[in-house]
Every structure is written in structure tokens, then in C-alpha cells.
Amino acid sequence: MNEPRGTIGRILGPAGPDLGCDHSGDLLDQFVEAELAGLAARQAFPEVANHLEACPDCREDYVALTELLKAAGDLSGEGSA
């Protein structure tokens, strides 16, 4: 996922299509898994990528889920199925 470029870029947001918070949230798990698997998540989910660049709260959730999945191996244990 690209970070917004500079302060003005952050303020204006990306120019492309944007799914909004709810629909991006629906796809966030797929987006993050694809990215962590080394797949072209931004190409597969361009509207999610645009939204994550535009929405600070959803971007924070994206970072959080990414970090959690990276650490998930250390967290697995008695809660697994």
C-alpha cells in the first residue's frame, strides 16, 4: 500500500475510485493476506488501496491487522481450532 505523498497529498487524498470505509473493511482481510503473501494486492484491489491511502482510520486498521498477522505465529496456541 502506498503512503500518501507529502502533506498536500495527504490532505487532498488520491484521485482514483474509492470504495468507502464499509466496503473496504469487508475486503481488508483479503487485501492484507494477499499483500503478506507477496501478491499484487494493490492491483487486485485498487479501490481498497485508494481508500486506505485516503482514510486515516482505515489505514491505521490496515497497519494493525498487518502487524497482527505478521506476529500471529507467536500468538497461536490454545485458541486454535
Add this chain to the structure above:
Amino acid sequence: MAQDATRPGPSQSQLVQLDDESRQWLARLDPETPDRREAIQALFELLLRGARHETHRRRASLPRQVGDELDDIARQAADDALTVLLRKLDDYRGASRFTTWAYKFAIFEVSAALRREAWRGRSITIEDESWSRLADTNAVDPQAQTNARELMAAIERTVATDLTPRQRDVFVAVLVHGVPIDVVAERHGSSRGAVYKVLHDARQKLRLALAVQGWEVGSGGEAT
């Protein structure tokens, strides 16, 4: 912990595409399964570990008074996430691993709770529009710096003149003062999605107005 949901789980035909662990989770959470209660408890523990991971990761950036409540926040978030997840269990189609899908709800709940707690008791003073601290540091050459300063001044003027009061409030709160959208939504009795829509419309209007003024703004916000 959240009350057991009574809605039926996904049909068996959905399970064939799933990885083994995800299929086991769904099988154990099936309302007809005798050990469903144990599965729900295990799911709660998974969500709690996810929520605690996030509270720990963000601990240093949170106000001290929030730090004392992190475990309560994580527990409540895991409980809320469990309720949402069980309600949406029929929607799970195996597009991601079940644990990834589940963790997502824990993150949504704990992240929103941390934002709200971090801003608890703080006022959003939009009259103090601190545009001056938004100097763009990306530009390196003097001409680009001048362009960026002039574009920023044009943005400030356009926000003041072209946006509706509601758009201006949201725009300045989120993008100038860095108030989380969830916090703006809470104080307006609204939702993140609805507040984001206001912000999105404000940005669209701003881009159009800047174009009318002769600014060519790239997709990443650079003045060209």
C-alpha cells in the same frame, strides 16, 4: 463474554474450498455441534490475543490514563468483536483464512476504542485552524517549495470559501488537527463511513475548485 448466537452456520458446501484450520473453526462453531460453547470460548481467546497485541503495539503512543485501562479495553473489544463475528458468520466465504477474518473484527473494535479513549475529554477546537504547521517538507528545490506553499495557501482559502460548514468542520478536524474519523463520528452521533463520505465529498469539491483556479494537482497531491 458475548451471548451465544443462534443463527445457523455456513452450509457444508461452503467448507470444501477452505483450508483445514478454517474448516475446523466453522465445523466447531456450527450450532448443531456439541462443543460449540468451547469453540466460542476459544474464539474469544483468539480475539482477545489479537486485541491485546494491538493495545501493546500502540501503548507508547497513548495517553497515560489510557495505558492503565488497556486490558479492560482489549477484553471489551474482544467481546464486541465476538458478537459481531457470530452475527456475520453466515457471511464468511473463505476468501481469507478464518483466523484472519476473525482478527479483522478484533482490530476494528480495539482500534476504534483506542482512538475514542485517546481523545476522551479533549475538545476539538476547529476555530484554531493550525494550517501553518502543515508545511510540506517533501519538496526539495526552491521552486517546488514555493509551489507547495502557494498551493497550501490556495487550499486554505478554498476550504474557507467553497466547503459547506459541515464539510469544513470535518475537513479541518481530520486533516488539519488529526482528529480520528471515529472520534468525529462519535461526537456527531454518526458513523465512520458517513463522516468519511463528508470528507471525500469535501476533497472532491476542493480538487475541482483548485482546477478552476488553474492548479494542476497530481494524483498524489503534487502541484504540477
